[in-house]
Amino acid sequence: MESVAKQTGLPVDIVRQINEPIAKRLAEQDAVDAAERSMRKAEAKIMREQYPCPLCSTGHAEPHDCDTFLPLGFIHGGERDGQMDGFWCHPYFCSCSNQRCIACNIFPSKSREEAVERFCAGDFAHEDDFIELGTGKRYHYSQYGIEQQILRYLAQWNASQVKQLGFDPKLVDTLAMQRTLDRMGDKYAGVFDTTLLCPNCGMKGEYRKAISPITHTKTWWRVGCPYCKTRTRYSFPSQKEASEAFETGKLEKKPTILQEGKR
Numbered sequence: 001m002e003s004v005a006k007q008t009g010l011p012v013d014i015v016r017q018i019n020e021p022i023a024k025r026l027a028e029q030d031a032v033d034a035a036e037r038s039m040r041k042a043e044a045k046i047m048r049e050q051y052p053c054p055l056c057s058t059g060h061a062e063p064h065d066c067d068t069f070l071p072l073g074f075i076h077g078g079e080r081d082g083q084m085d086g087f088w089c090h091p092y093f094c095s096c097s098n099q100r101c102i103a104c105n106i107f108p109s110k111s112r113e114e115a116v117e118r119f120c121a122g123d124f125a126h127e128d129d130f131i132e133l134g135t136g137k138r139y140h141y142s143q144y145g146i147e148q149q150i151l152r153y154l155a156q157w158n159a160s161q162v163k164q165l166g167f168d169p170k171l172v173d174t175l176a177m178q179r180t181l182d183r184m185g186d187k188y189a190g191v192f193d194t195t196l197l198c199p200n201c202g203m204k205g206e207y208r209k210a211i212s213p214i215t216h217t218k219t220w221w222r223v224g225c226p227y228c229k230t231r232t233r234y235s236f237p238s239q240k241e242a243s244e245a246f247e248t249g250k251l252e253k254k255p256t257i258l259q260e261g262k263r
């Protein structure tokens, strides 16, 4: 407190008067934090005892839910204003509190209780629908949707772990194999990478984020060479269009969307 007084030039008494309520508030906050921590610990203990994870020995059921917007299809082709097609729902899921355990419900449940019940029974692949809020319309994963889910898990876990969730084991193996082959393909392609070669010096150019002249957000692309500073004069809504202009040396080329708009 003396050092504060010295720094501020205020008398020690004043500094003490200012400081006292602050210190008191901090002490109170510490006490509240400690109480909350021990409450959470006690809760976790009860959850471990009553809702243990069927796959690992340390985790327990951790239900979660929230309002979710699910797109029905992704719109390709750069920027597009307006609404994406999709629906709002409020799915209930449950996963293991142990971050190193894969256990989790793959499909949504209608309530927190149902989600926890399926989780604890190891019924992770119990098929169920997403239900649109308001209309009650039901949406079921397509085969493609299920494959996307499996791929999502395969990005983080190995095939035998993913099978533990109850997916069709043959399908998991096939997708895991495809993934491996795709990755190897990428590597081979990488050895002979001929993309983005600078038309001026032959070194490899790089993508740079650029401001869209339409929305004024940083969502467009330009390609530039870090070695000789050659770059496309304009930016483009897609990396593909930007790289084509760069690789073919058409550095003055305007993006198609602007060419059309001007005429």
Ligand SMILES: [Zn+2]
Residues within 6 Å of the ligand: 053, 054, 055, 056, 057, 058, 059, 060, 096, 097, 098, 101, 102, 103
């Ligand atoms: Zn677990």
Ligand SMILES: [Zn+2]
Residues within 6 Å of the ligand: 123, 125, 126, 127
């Ligand atoms: Zn079931």
Ligand SMILES: [Zn+2]
Residues within 6 Å of the ligand: 198, 199, 200, 201, 202, 203, 225, 226, 227, 228, 229, 230
């Ligand atoms: Zn260059």
